[in-house]
Amino acid sequence: MTEPMRIGLLGPFQVTSGEAPVSVAGGRQRAVLAALALSAGRPVRSSALAALLWGEDVPPARHRLHAIVNRLRQVVGPDAVTAGPGEYTLALPPNAVDVHRFRALVAESKRADGADELALLNRALDLWRGEPLVDVEAERLALAHVPALAEERLRAIERRVDLVMDAGGHAELIAGLGELTTLHPLREFPWSRLMLALHRSGRQAEALEAYQRVRTLLADRLGVDPGEELQRAHREVLRGADPPPAAPRAAVPAPRQLAADIAGFTGRAGALDDLDRLLDAGGPQVAVISGPAGVGKTTLAVHWAHRVAERFPDGQLHLNLSGRRPDAALMTVLLSMGVPPERIPPDADGRSATLRTALAGRRVLLLLDDVRDADQVRPLLPGSGSLVVATSRNRLRSLRRREGAHLVELEPFTPAESAALLAGVLGGDGDRAAVAELADLCGHLPLAVALAAERVRNTGIPLRDLVVEARDGGARLDALGDGTDDVRKVFAWSYRALPEGEAAVFRALGVLPGTGAGAAAVAALTGVPVPEALRRLESLVDHNLVRRPRPGRYELHDLLRVYAAELAAAAGGGGLPRLLDWYVATGLAARAHLQPTSVDPGLEEPPAGAVPLAFGDAQQALDWFETEHGNLIAAVGAAADAGLDRHCWRLVHLLWAHLDRCRAWPEIAALGEAGLAAARRAGDRLGEAEMLTMAASLRHLGWFEEALASQREALDLYRELGSAGGQATVLNNLGMIYRSMGRHEEAVDHLRRCAVLDEASGDPGDLAVTLFNLARSYIDAGRAAEAVEAAGRSLELLRELGHRRGEGRAMEAIGFAHGLLGEHGAAARWLRDASAVFADIGDRWYESASLTALGRALRADGRPVEAAAALERAFDLASELGDPRAGEIRAFIEE
Known part of the structure; x- marks a missing residue:
């Protein structure tokens, strides 16, 4: 970017190059650029950036951060953000960011006198266009910087006020000081200067009235008398005050019935x-x-x-x-x-x-x-x-x-508003991490935040101790109050006004695993028809007891969920087994679209009485799994806690279809352990074998010995159960584990034994999968001609089954094999067809991979223009997904 770039954070986010605005997408890109701008010219650790964005520094977060920075460079220029080992730097001078210009001007003003000092402060304060970081979606970044910036601005304003008063500008300050007392009612400076400005402008009665207001406010809110600064201003006013004129009495006084204004009003x-x-x-x-x-x-x-x-x-x-x-x-x-x-x-x-x-x-x-x-x-x-x-x-x-x-x-407070309210009551020098966590535990509900702050102030309980107490969900509502005034009582007013049908749904939502649900899940939970569940949910939305974050999705506020769970427990709970039956039945219906080749004898029958959702195609099934991802994982834990062990391991078994596609290997490992423990508690040998079989995914984490041990144990169980299909699955898994370990001939041996069992069973789906895996192992072993044959047979079977994703994978394997044979034109044709299949079904991860392979094949075939187009598309897809392969693709493009 040739024009000098400037970044504005003191108000709505703003980036300009010369006179032209630069559009930076909201969300993560804007948050990363803001974090780098706050340290302009100095490196920021990638771990710190990841923690600001996602609250944790783990490899997936760093990979996503890399993709975000790559997209950001496309907007602000490749040289604007430089990278070092484990760190990024915004390559701009500090004066290109308004925060640093503001601080530099304030620092310079402290070395100046009189009119020069005032001019510098005016220039500094003119940089402010509103609340800092107001539209940067990074709560942790705001909590770390906004309170300090707000305090710096106030101090600059206060110094400017004193300079103007020294120059005799009392009258022109009155309106602004009045606004400051409203914004910062517990800060004595604006009140003292307002009193003096009024007094020196000949408005002594109003000055005395201002003193009475702030004295009452300090007594009511803090239980203290005015400080020395206010008392000094009061004495000056008294020395020159005249008795206020008597107000004429109105014949019929107009009513003035408003309750007292709220001192320390925050946000909104x-x-x-x-x-x-x-x-x-x-x-x-x-x-x-x-x-x-x-x-x-x-x-x-x-x-x-x-x-x-x-x-x-x-x-x-x-x-x-x-x-x-x-x-x-x-x-x-x-x-x-x-x-x-x-x-x-x-x-x-x-x-x-x-x-x-x-x-x-x-x-x-x-x-x-x-x-x-x-x-x-x-x-x-x-x-x-x-x-x-x-x-x-x-x-x-x-x-x-x-x-x-x-x-x-009205919605609950933003984190910044919650922090401001807590700071207003507790003071601004407290434990920021504890303040932020307490606000989160309050669900940013203003009443809860205010009551928690009052409890700290009135009882003297250490802030960190209150946070620890409130972490216990069962005791949270008690922690956020003093026994006479608490959140539970306020919630009870709303709950008692509900018709019984709506009250039953509200209670049931308290036992719902996860954070939200659709009407069909609530119907299963409560045992009512879906239309009736929908009517009751909409009624709860109108009563503001349930939120509808998007069409068809309903959820409770965090504290309301705690309250609903209390009510459900008092009423005897219930409903969870029905909901889990519905999840299992609907999961089976969805998996039939995602894995049409998968057949599990003894596991395919949905629970009796459960009416699952119906899906028209694989995309609808995938959408359901993605929507319910968090709820299904929470349901596994809820089933285990409730002793519903068969539900527990069956849910894990069904989730694998979705999690494997997402490459969520750590989640698969953790859920597999929970499912295996549940199957063993239930004495369910088939369930135990299925959970052990799932542990083949440990190979993706590099845990090869654990993966091999689990499959050998599963193989013994399937032999005991007389399940040829189970044995075939384990042989297939062992082949894939050996392939991941680079032991390709052992992989081929196990997969060929698996194919024999599949041929004998007559199941085309299992055979298709085995032949595909065998083709990939042939490729790894350098046996390309055999790979073409195996992948071709797999493709025929997959087409007959209508398994579109499988077709794309088989085409991709044939393309790889032709490339290994040096037949790059044929390789390109197969890989282009594979990428088209993945694009058609919306599988962007595999589409990116196949396009990358296509680009390499086209380049080897002497077609650089087509190769560049394929690779650019592959890079865009990988970047959108936060896929770490994006960097490799970019490097290949730049070779």
Whole structure:
């Protein structure tokens, strides 16, 4: 890149080259570039980058990081990011990054005086365009840098304030200082300077009022008196203050009923902006703030109402509708608006009409808290000019549909918002790792975060001890409270309002393995038809007890899952065996598409009564396995914990079809151990043999002796059981293990013995697989002509079976064999056909591999242009997958 590149992190992420913006994709690329930019010109260990992105430094994470850096270089230029042994460096001078320019200007200002110092601070602060790292998706990076940057900015602002005040600019500071006290209510500096600015501008009464506000706030929140800085400012104001003029009494005072604003209000910038836009646009006269219990609906509503109170000069009313009938609520509002009691009708309809009359021509804000349903709100709606803000755990769908209410949905805090709330209560110098973990354990639910912070402050329990206590899922809800005010009580209000059907589904979700589910899984768990399960789930979504992160998928917030599990345990649990039966049945249906050659006598029958999903093709089956990946692994653990050992090992057996395709060898090893233990506990010899057979995958981890031992033990079991098919499978596995060890003739010997058993059994699927593996071993042994013959026979059988992925693999083997024979044109034709098959079925890993082999064959055949195109496509696919082969492909391209 010839133009100088600049990176902006102090606000929305920004990269420019000269005057032109450079588009860096969100997600991982942006996070890596931001991390490197924060250390511009200095190397960053790849292990540190991997830990920032994935929370761990393991080989797969480093491989993915390598692929991300490669894609990033394509955007910012190959020379912008340099690599060293185990590290990366952003090859830019520090002043190319706004964070470093800001710090350099602040440092320079400290060496200057007067107007020069002020000018430098202004230049430094002008670099800020909003919250730092605001759209960089790397929570650990934000936790590590954002609090420190925010503190540096505040100190620069405070120094600039003092310089402006010294120059006599008191009046121009008042508005900004007022905003600072709102943003940082427990910080004494902005309050003291606001008092002095008001006093020196001739507004002594307002200065004294500011002192009273901060004194009350410090006493309520921290239990302390104002510090010396505030007291000094107070004394200066008192020395020159005049008695405040008496305010004239209004004949009928406008109601001012808002609850006290929340000191230390944190986050919610997007929701506040949304409400501001609604008010500025003069749109709907009703806003609904909705979200789960404890998410801070009332806190947001009250805070925003205070911000805009002056725009409703005729009054602000605040009414809690929990358990109140509309007629009683109307009476309260009418009396607050000054309507004489004798003029208030006895019925709800009459009172509603009177309210509309009373509000006509007025600007009133009506805050209705804890609304149950739309029917509670409708009688309280004004005719025009005023605004109703309703908070509810229910989304009030009919109010939005009929009255056009504007919905503001609240989600749990972001990690940065949680950290800010904890820091506001605990102070900013605590154990950052403990703060971050505590926020995670609270599920970033504002109420839980606030209660946890209050417990630390009020009881003196060490922060790290509270974290350890909250790690225990069974005790977490107790840890996040003090016995009188806790999360469980708030959740109970929402739960008790549910119809029994929805309550049953909510409880059942507490025993669901994994983090989310579709309606079919919930139907199996609860024993109700799928349409009824879907209706109840959608009702729970409307009650904000269940989230729908994407269409057709439902999940509980972390703390709600703990609460639901408590309820399920109290009700006797149940449902897990039905769900596991459904997983087994659906897994069998999916595997039939992914491995149509696989037949396991005694394992193919689905559990009685389970109604599995149906799949139209292999892609649908693969999608299901990928969607349920985490849940199925969690189900294995749940089955083992519940003593459902046959479910446990059958689930492991079914998962192998998916995990083998994903090359998830460590997961296969761990699950295989769990499945083997379960089969042995159950005394199930067939299950034991199947689990031992799975351990052949240990060869991919380089554990050859363990893999061989497991297969020999499995072979003895299959002989005992009289299973010729099982023996054939083990012989096939032994052949593949010997092949991985480089003992090719032994591999050929075992695979030929396997083929004899397959021929005798008459099963075309098993024979097709064995012949394919035999062909690959012939290639490794340098016996290319025999490889062409074996792979050709395998291809014929696979075509008859409709096994598309197998066809592609057989074609690939034939191509390799022709290349070994020096027939590069024929090799290219077979490899091109193989890559087309893999592209057709969406198998990008094998498509990348076959395209790489095609590129080599085309190059050997003297066709460099076609070779380059194939290799570039192979590199793109490998990079997208985070495949470590991407580096090898790039090196081959550059040869």
